Amino acid sequence: DAGVTQSPTHLIKTRGQQVTLRCSPKSGHDTVSWYQQALGQGPQFIFQYYEEEERQRGNFPDRFSGHQFPNYSSELNVNALLLGDSALYLCASSSPGRIGNEQFFGPGTRLTVL
Amino acid sequence: GQQLNQSPQSMFIQEGEDVSMNCTSSSIFNTWLWYKQDPGEGPVLLIALYKAGELTSNGRLTAQFGITRKDSFLNISASIPSDVGIYFCAGRDTGKLIFGQGTTLQVKP
Numbered sequence: 116d117a118g119v120t121q122s123p124t125h126l127i128k129t130r131g132q133q134v135t136l137r138c139s140p141k142s143g144h145d146t147v148s149w150y151q152q153a154l155g156q157g158p159q160f161i162f163q164y165y166e167e168e169e170r171q172r173g174n175f176p177d178r179f180s181g182h183q184f185p186n187y188s189s190e191l192n193v194n195a196l197l198l199g200d201s202a203l204y205l206c207a208s209s210s211p212g213r214i215g216n217e218q219f220f221g222p223g224t225r226l227t228v229l
Numbered sequence: 230g231q232q233l234n235q236s237p238q239s240m241f242i243q244e245g246e247d248v249s250m251n252c253t254s255s256s257i258f259n260t261w262l263w264y265k266q267d268p269g270e271g272p273v274l275l276i277a278l279y280k281a282g283e284l285t286s287n288g289r290l291t292a293q294f295g296i297t298r299k300d301s302f303l304n305i306s307a308s309i310p311s312d313v314g315i316y317f318c319a320g321r322d323t324g325k326l327i328f329g330q331g332t333t334l335q336v337k338p
Contacts, residue, residue: 119271146324148324148325148326150326155330155331156330156331157232157233157235157317157319157328157329157330157331158272158317158326158328159328160325160326160327163324163325170324171323171324171325173325205271205272207271207326211324217262217274217277217321218274218326219274220264220271220272220273221271222269222270222271223270223271
């Protein structure tokens with residue numbers, strides 16, 4: 116049973132550029148959440164996608180956008196990158212309809228903005 | 230952003246010792262979770278708590294959901310070297326998770 120997968124594992128960009136990160140959920144899960152984890156901090160919620168729509172959003176600017184595809188996979192896009200966007204970006208999948216449903220995390224994408 | 234207060238920030242213990250860490254919040258949560266994160270990995274779910282006062286075990290790990298629903302603690306008994314890592318508490322607020330800052334655990338063989 117494949118868990119949550121993310122690509123790429125590492126990425127280096129320069130300020131002002133745009134980046135797209137990808138996530139495939141755990142088999143049987145239909146909901147994808149994205150988190151940003153700065154060094155030495157706990158993950159911060161960015162947004163959650165269900166049925167191809169953004170269902171909930173954290174305190175992140177509009178430069179952060181996302182998409183969910185019919186196969187439940189998801190993308191996170193960040194425009195006009197800032198140095199402060201350097202972080203580990205985590206994707207988590209879940210299935211709200213299930214009892215005891217919780218979020219399972221992927222290994223993350225390490226983004227470095229120079 | 231909103232975070233939970235987790236303590237201690239770090240711990241350095243001898244193998245075989247018991248460990249206790251806790252998490253407090255100014256807000257009420259209906260679900261408390263404990264995750265462990267190893268370097269270069271995503272957080273892995275250890276224990277989920279759904280009811281105030283609930284005490285749940287997973288092997289050598291035991292966690293409790295505080296009566297006030299504003300706190301939780303995690304105990305690890307008879308620590309071993311592979312317990313090394315960062316432990317995060319999280320409260321679930323509708324669909325999103327609110328995380329603590331983490332407790333870094335180091336175990337000396």
